[in-house]
Amino acid sequence: MNRRDLLRLSLVGGGLAWTQRRPLFANPLAPPFDDLPPSPATTPFVTTLPLPPVLTPVAPFSAPDVTFPPQAVNPPTYYKIISEERFVSLHPELPLTRVWGYRDANVANWPFAVGPTIVGRAQHPIVVRHENQLPANHVGFGVPEETVHFHGGHVEARSDGFPEDLPNYDVVFGSGQHYDYGYALLDPGFSHGAADPTDRPATMWYHDHVLDFTAQNVYSGLVGFFLFEDELDTLDETTGLRLPSGEFDVPLALQDKRLDAQGQLAYDVFEHNGFLGDKWLVNGAIQPFLVVKRRKYRFRLLNGCNARFLGMRLIKQGVVQRFDLIATEGGLLSQPLRNRDLVFLSPAQREDIVVDFAQYPAGTVLFLENRLRQDDGRGPSGTFTQPEIQDRGAKFLKIVVGGDAADSPPIPNVLRPFAAITQAQINGATRRTFEFKRRNGVWVINGQPVDLTQPMASVPENGLEIWRLKNGGGGWWHPVHIHLEFMHVLTRNGQTPAPDERDGIAKRDVITLGPNDEVEVFFQFRDFRGRWVMHCHTLEHEDAFMMMRFDVV
C-alpha cells in the first residue's frame, strides 16, 4: 500500500481526521509517507565523516566572458571544477552509488559525494570554470545541463546561475560545454563608494539551478560548500576573531536521500509536493561518526535537503546540549547567541555553531539529531515560531569525544556588528508584497505562475526596498530565497523577529514562511544590474515554477 492508496482509503472511509497529522506515522523514524519502498537498512555510525578537500587553484586561463569591476584590484585566482557522474560509497554496507557531483579538476579521483569546498577571500576575485562532463545520453532523473548558483554570493548577474537561457543570454551549459564564473568578492555597495565590510557572508554553498530540474540535479549530488574569509573570520584561530579553524572548523552538509535495493539513489519524478528521503547523510555519508578533541569546534550546518526542514539538536544520553550560534546565511552575527539548543534549518539555510567539547570527558558520545516531525512536502508539524520538537529524532551524526588538544580562546562577545535599518530608511523604502500560494494544484506567486522571460518586479539599483513575503495558506511551508543581497528581517507576523533572524543581529538569504506567516524584509540591491530570481527553496516547488524574476535596473 502506498501513500496515494492510503489517501484513497481515507476518503473511502469518510476521511481520517487529517488535522491529526496522520497518526499511522507517529514514529519519527518511520519511512516517509510516499510511494517508494524504504531504503535498505544500514548500520549507523560505522563510517567516518567525509571531509571534502578545499578546491585548489589552476594556472590562469583565458576567460573572456568574465569581467571584473574596476574596484577589483587584486589579481584573480583561477579554479576548475568538473561535474561528472561517479560512483561513491555512501555507506560501507552498500554497493557504490552512482551520483552526479563536482570535483576539483586537479584531482583525478574524487571519492566524495559532495564537491570541493571553495574558499574565497574578501576583495580577492576568483574565476571558476565549470566543465560539464555529465553523461549526455543520461536516462533517468536529472538532466545533464547546468547553471551553477553561488548561493549567498554578491556577484554579477551572469555569474549568479540564472535558471534559463534567454535571448542573447546563454547561461545554461550542456554536457561537453563549460562556463566561466567570475566572483569579485567585493563588499556590497562598492560601486557607489559605500562598500560595506559588515555585509560579508560566512558559510555559503554552490549548487545547480537549472530550470525545472534543480531538485533532480541537486538531489543527484551537484552541491558544494563555499566559505568566505576576511580579516575577522580568518579561518586561522591565531588571528582575527580567533574562531575555531582548520580541523576544528567542520562544514556539515545535511541531506536526506532514498535508496533502492541496489543502493542507488531513488527519486519520485512525479512528486512535486516535495521529496523526502529516509537516509540521513552528512557530507555524503549515511550516518557517519566524527571523533573530536576536547576543545571548541565550529560546525557549519547546511540544510542540503530538497524539501525536508531540520531542527537539529545535540544530544548526550538523551539530554539536550547547549552551544553558541555565531553565523547564519548572512554571515557572522553581530554577537554570538549563547546557550542555544536548536538549529532550525529550512532547505538551503546555514547556521554556524560553536560547541565546546572540553566540558565532556573523553569517551563521551553525542548525537546530532533532527527532532522535527515531517511526513510530506508541506513542511514540519507545528509553526515556525513553535515547531513540534519531538523527544526523539533522526540521528545524522555521532560525535565521540577523544583526547585533549590546544583550544582556541573563548568566542568573543562581539563578532561582526552591523547597523540595523533605520526608521528613515524604512520610511524611504518602496514596498512590495509577494504571496506564495498553491492554487488549483499549482504553485503561484501573486497568483501567477512565473515566466522568467518577464520580470515580475523591476527594482532600481541601490534603491531601498521592503518586501512583504506572505504565505498564502493551505498548511504549506515555503523557504523563500532571494538572490543577490541578504535580507534584513524587520518583522515576522507584525512582531520583532527572534534574535537569529532579527535585523541588527543576523541577516538571512532564505526566509522561512511557515503556515500563514508574513515576514517583512529590507533590501538594497546594490552594484549589479541584471536579472535575478526569488523562489521557494523547497526544490520541487521551485521546479514547479514557484519562482519569479526580478530585474535590478
Next chain:
Amino acid sequence: MAAAPVELPALEGERARTAELVGDAPLVDQTGRERRVFTELVRDRVVVISFVYTRCQGSCPGTTAKLARVRDLLGERFGRDVTFVTFTLDPERATPADFAEYARAHGVTHGWTFLTGGKERLDKLRRDLGFYDLDPVLDADRTQHAAMLAIGNEPRGRWMHLPAALPADAIVRAIERVAR
C-alpha cells in the same frame, strides 16, 4: 470494460517505474478505441499530460485552450515529435462521444488523445502522475487538478510538471528542454 491482463514491456530503472505507474490497462479514446496507455501513448514519446473534464467551468477550458495554442506553436513538430494525452477527471460521466465533441471544438485532428475509462484506474493514474493534493478535501475536488501539465520524455526517463497558465511559448520552451 473488461481489462484483459496485459504484459508490461521490459524496461529498466526510471522507465520501468513509469511503465508501472502509467500502466497498460486500457482506456478508451475519443474515437471509442481501447488504448494501452503506456505502450501506445507514452512509450518512446515526448508527451504532455493533462487531466480535464468536458463539463468543467474552472481551469479545464483554459488548460485545453492553452494546449491548443502550444500545439499551434509546435507546428509540424506536433504529432511527430510531441503528442498530448488528456485524461478525464470525470470518469463516471465522461463518454468517448463527449471527448470527440470536445476534441472537435479544439480543432484536434491528430496527435492528441483524450481518454476515459474506469474510475479506479483513472483515480490511481491521476495520483501516481502527481495530479493530486495532500489535503483530501482538495483532492476530492476535481476542479483542483486541471491547472497543471506533466511533460515527459519517456525514453529519457525525464519528467516535470508546470502550471498550464504559463504563456504558451514558455510551455513550448519547457517541452523543448524536456525533449532534449
